[in-house]
Amino acid sequence: MATKCVVCQSTIEKGEYCDAHSIAKKNLEKRFSDWQKAYEKMTWEEYLTRMVEDADIPVGEWAKEVAIYLNNQSKK
Secondary structure, three states, rough: EEOOOOOOOOEOOOOHHHHHHHHHHHHHHHHHHHHHHHHHOHHHHHHHHHHHOOOOOOHHHHHHHHHHHHHHHOOO
């Protein structure tokens, strides 16, 4: 049974994310360790907020959408 991507509501066959948002989420997760090395005390939530709000950081729209979604989920 088809379901919807939790970020964009596109129809997907399985999982929580469409292909684009799944790749974006994996890339955010992969890069987080680099950011933690540079900013030792940075939390996951701070990282996600920075990805969305800092215009000087080159982040794609799909990654921003995922970061917004994950940040909102962590606040629930």
